[in-house]
Amino acid sequence: MREDGRGAIQVRKSTRVTRKLGIDYPILQGPFAGVPSHRLAAIVSNKGGLGAIGAHGLEGLAIREAVDQVRSQTNRPFAVNLWVSTSDPGIARIDSEATSSYISALATYYAELGTEPPSSLQFKVQDFGCQFRAAIDARVPVLSFTFGPPPAEMLDECRKFAIPTIGTATTPDEARVLEQAGLDLVIASGTEAGGHRGSFLVPSGDSLIGTFSLLPQVVDAVKIPVIAAGGVADGRGITAAFALGAEAVLIGSAFLACVESGASEAHRSALLSISAQGTGLTSTLTGRMARAVKNRIMSETTATISTPLPYPAQHALIRTVTDPASLQQRADLMPLWAGQSSGLIRSTEAAALMTDLIGNIHAPLSRSST
Numbered sequence: 367m368r369e370d371g372r373g374a375i376q377v378r379k380s381t382r383v384t385r386k387l388g389i390d391y392p393i394l395q396g397p398f399a400g401v402p403s404h405r406l407a408a409i410v411s412n413k414g415g416l417g418a419i420g421a422h423g424l425e426g427l428a429i430r431e432a433v434d435q436v437r438s439q440t441n442r443p444f445a446v447n448l449w450v451s452t453s454d455p456g457i458a459r460i461d462s463e464a465t466s467s468y469i470s471a472l473a474t475y476y477a478e479l480g481t482e483p484p485s486s487l488q489f490k491v492q493d494f495g496c497q498f499r500a501a502i503d504a505r506v507p508v509l510s511f512t513f514g515p516p517p518a519e520m521l522d523e524c525r526k527f528a529i530p531t532i533g534t535a536t537t538p539d540e541a542r543v544l545e546q547a548g549l550d551l552v553i554a555s556g557t558e559a560g561g562h563r564g565s566f567l568v569p570s571g572d573s574l575i576g577t578f579s580l581l582p583q584v585v586d587a588v589k590i591p592v593i594a595a596g597g598v599a600d601g602r603g604i605t606a607a608f609a610l611g612a613e614a615v616l617i618g619s620a621f622l623a624c625v626e627s628g629a630s631e632a633h634r635s636a637l638l639s640i641s642a643q644g645t646g647l648t649s650t651l652t653g654r655m656a657r658a659v660k661n662r663i664m665s666e667t668t669a670t671i672s673t674p675l676p677y678p679a680q681h682a683l684i685r686t687v688t689d690p691a692s693l694q695q696r697a698d699l700m701p702l703w704a705g706q707s708s709g710l711i712r713s714t715e716a717a718a719l720m721t722d723l724i725g726n727i728h729a730p731l732s733r734s735s736t
Contacts, residue, residue: 377604377727381613382591386530386550387508388443390414393604393723394593396561396618397447397510398703399423401628404432406716408439409626413720416508417442422449422492426500433504445508445532446501450516451566452492454653454676462486464675468683471670475663475687475699489682502527510534514566515547534564534595536573537580538587543567545588552592553616554584559596560619560645560705562656570655574647578610585611599707601726617723619705624716632697636661640708651688651701653680659702663688 381392395410397403399420407417419436421429429446436444465487476483498520501509509524510532524531525548532551533544541552555564556577565573575583577596585592594607595616607615622629623637636643636659646660650667654677658664667684674680684701691699713719 377608378613379727383551383593383614386591387416389416391724391727392614393720394418394445394614394616395621396559396595396616397421397445398561398618398622398627398629399447403626403628404435405439406621406624406626406628407436407444409716410621410720411436411440411442411444413717414442414724415720416445418445418447418510420447421497421501422447422452422512424497425492426496429497429500430504433501433506443507445510446504446506447510447512448494448497448501448516449492449513450494450511451513452494453678457491457676457679460487460675460679465679465683468671468675469686472683472687475691479687479690479694479696479699481686481690484686487679487682487686489678491678502529505529508532510553511549512562512564515544515549518548521548532593535584536563536565536570537567537575538583540565540567540573541584541588541592545590550590552584552588552590553595554581554592554612555616556580556594556596557647557657558706560622560657560708561703562652562654563647565655570649578606581607581612582610596705597707599705599710600712601723603707603710604723604726619703619708620711620713620719621716622703623708623711623714624719625714626716630692630695630700632692632695632700633702634714636697636702637704637708637711638714640704640711645704645706645708649674650680651684653677656701656703657705659704659708661700661702662698663691663700 391414393415395418397418397420410417508530512534530550533549534553535541544552557574563570591613593614594612598615599620648668649655650671653674
């Protein structure tokens with residue numbers, strides 16, 4: 367960030383982040399798991415940012431296929447995001463007896479949706495090592511990680527193939543750990559961000575720091591470049607992030623609302639009308655704390671499930687309701703991931719959103735403007 371001599375804040379087009387990633391503009395798209403976002407990722411990358419796909423729910427072959435889909439539409443860099451931690455403690459002790467009462471508690475939803483309750487809960491814990499191997503074999507341009515740093519030998523392999531790495535921190539201490547582990551870049555993810563909280567040193571509930579409090583602390587804590595995430599949806603957010611030391615921004619919800627994201631029409635509509643509902647944090651939708659639109663499924667499960675099952679068992683449980691609800695476009699019974707700045711979303715096409723964001727890089731906001 368610099369001033370232009372008239373008191374205006376100028377967001378830099380070229381930063382250590384853009385140079386490391388080989389992109390034109392310091393704009394990164396947040397990764398979305400569970401939706402076919404390869405088209406969105408390609409558009410963002412083709413426009414000079416860094417598109418991304420969320421791969422933590424995919425097995426090796428599916429990761430290769432997703433990478434190939436993006437590559438068929440762009441020759442620019444893009445990122446693949448993986449979760450280092452793919453399950454929570456206690457998952458090995460989950461059995462049919464332990465889950466039967468949880469299934470019974472959802473009986474009202476099954477009846478309302480016209481579906482049969484599952485006889486048992488089926489879930490699979492993803493193998494992070496196999497996912498990482500698939501990403502490496504595909505020679506992905508950029509790898510990002512959530513829920514901690516990967517093992518040192520994996521980072522060594524990334525360096526061997528010149529693959530830049532990005533870690534996610536929700537506290538300054540987590541940022542230090544990621545830097546010490548050898549990650550190239552760090553995302554400072556504030557509590558405003560939609561989707562899952564990426565905390566890994568202490569519980570997510572004890573790591574709730576807003577982006578514009580977290581960001582300068584992370585910038586002061588580490589020497590590697592910092593990317594701001596959470597609460598950034600337009601040019602004003604970009605300018606504020608750079609003023610606090612960020613060298614790029616990661617934007618999620620604004621891109622999720624675009625038709626190319628692969629999100630359902632019901633989800634995108636909810637993002638565009640979010641001001642009437644607001645967002646909240648809950649662990650009952652997946653077993654891990656995440657921010658979503660405050661709708662019926664979120665409010666009722668938060669009130670009735672005092673102790674969620676470990677991830678991914680809780681996720682599998684709630685999907686027995688949310689999957690058929692999604693097919694029926696029942697937004698009240700769907701997980702609608704969203705950040706706190708979703709009320710600022712205006713664009714519904716990715717190219718138009720990128721053009722607007724890039725325009726704000728070239729047209730800085732004045733401190734005296736209103």
